[in-house]
Amino acid sequence: MLKVESISKDYREFKLREISFDVREGEHFIILGPSGSGKTVLLEIIAGIISPDRGRILLRGEDITGLPPEKRNFSYIPQNYALFPHMTVFDNIAFGLKLRKIPRKEVARKVREVAESLGIDHLLHRKPRxxxxxxxxxxxIARALVVKPELLLMDEPFANLDVQTKSKLIREMxxxxxxxxxxxxxxxxxxxxxxxxxxxxGIMLRGRLVxxxxxxxxxxxxxxxxxxRFLGFENIIEGVANGRILKVGDLRIELPREVWGKVRVGIRPEDITIFMEGVKTSARNVFKARVExxxxxxxLVKLTLNLGxxxxRAFITRSSLIELGIREGEEVYASFKASAIHVFP
Incomplete structure (x- = not known):
């Protein structure tokens, strides 16, 4: 449906470099990255708000790179929502329909339908503040959807919400x-x-889709x-592999597949289980460790563990910490499955 080809842009402190990806019909495509990676600049280029220095954007095979925003039939929801403060909720939602010269009765019907679907039909007379x-x-979201856009563009749509509201809106989305x-x-x-x-x-780091x-x-x-590292693999270790066994110092770690020679592997903190004493487990990798x-x-609580x-680093719940009575300097057992290990290419 949408194809982004080799988009580059120097914009203020942001630099986008050779961004390419496609979005399929009916897909929810996520651009994920830390603050300052250029995500919003890329979204505004797709929306037509900012022009790229190089590259092009195709919609159903047609080059729309130079097309103004109002001709793209995209709906863009910025992080601050950009609601009109002087308008009622009804008029905010109806804004795009009125620009399209939709008859008044049809506008009212469409606004009420989308407002009912999103659970805000009782708010239509209110002001945003x-x-x-x-x-x-x-x-x-209602204002964006009521015009039936080809593409919905959302910039950090839940960033300003409390945890409970965010979780509810994610479910409803x-x-x-x-x-x-x-x-x-x-x-x-x-x-x-x-x-x-x-x-x-698409993972975006330092202006590149990596x-x-x-x-x-x-x-x-x-x-x-x-x-x-961005996705939470805090434990990255290096060793020498001989088939399914990785030698790291005095440790022998079972791997998910055969590998040979010097390799680096990653393990998520949440994939490490902590015991106070040796127990039978399906995990092949069980090691004694000191809590440092x-x-x-x-x-959650993060434990720093020294395994010889x-x-x-491992995550456990606060209740598990209390139940197990874990303190700094104590010895525990750390276990993780071979399948939890990611071997880097």
Missing amino acids: TLSGGEQQRVA KRWRKEFGFTAIHVTHSFEEALSLGDRV QVGDVRDVFSKPKSEEVA GIEDLGA GIIL
Whole structure:
């Protein structure tokens, strides 16, 4: 449906370099990256707000690179929602329909239908300043969907919401997608949004799209250490592999497949299980470790573990920390399955 070809742009402090990807009909495509990686600039280039220095954008095979935003039939939801403060919710939602010269009765019908679907039909007489963040977001989404856009562009759509409102809107976004059948490009730094909503994801780091693929594949099989570290592989270790065994100092770690020679592997902290004593487990990799650090992260606690000179980090729940009675300096057992190990190419 949409094809982005070799887009480059120097814009203020941002530099985009040779960005290429495609978006399929009916897909929810996530652009995932940290703040400052150029995600919003890329989205605004696709929207037609900013012109690229090089490259082109094709919609159904037609070059739309020079087409103004109003001719693209895309709906763009910026991070601040950009609702008109002097207009009611009804008039905000109706704005795009009125620009298209839709008859008044048809405008009223379409606005009420989309407002009912998004659960805001009781707010149509209100002004944006009287709404909560979640309600404002629903209004912005309703305004975007009511015109039946070719493509929905969303810039950090849930960034300004509290955790509960965000979780609710993510669940409802799945329902709205089924109901309205839209195609979306969704910019975010949130792993939760990517995993919950995305079909495919493009990882954007320092102005480059460094990996594109199915969301689950990218998260489980990052193609570089840079991508892996961004996606939460805090434990990256180097050793010498002899078939299914990786030798790291005095440790012998079972690998998910045969590998030979010097390699580097990654293990997520959440894939390491902690026991206070040796137990029978399906995990082949079980090692005695000393707890060298305990970091409180809220619901989770990060443990820094020393396995014979090899430092690993593991996540456990706060309740598990209390139940197990883990303290700094104590010995524990750390286990992880061979299948949890990612071998870097």
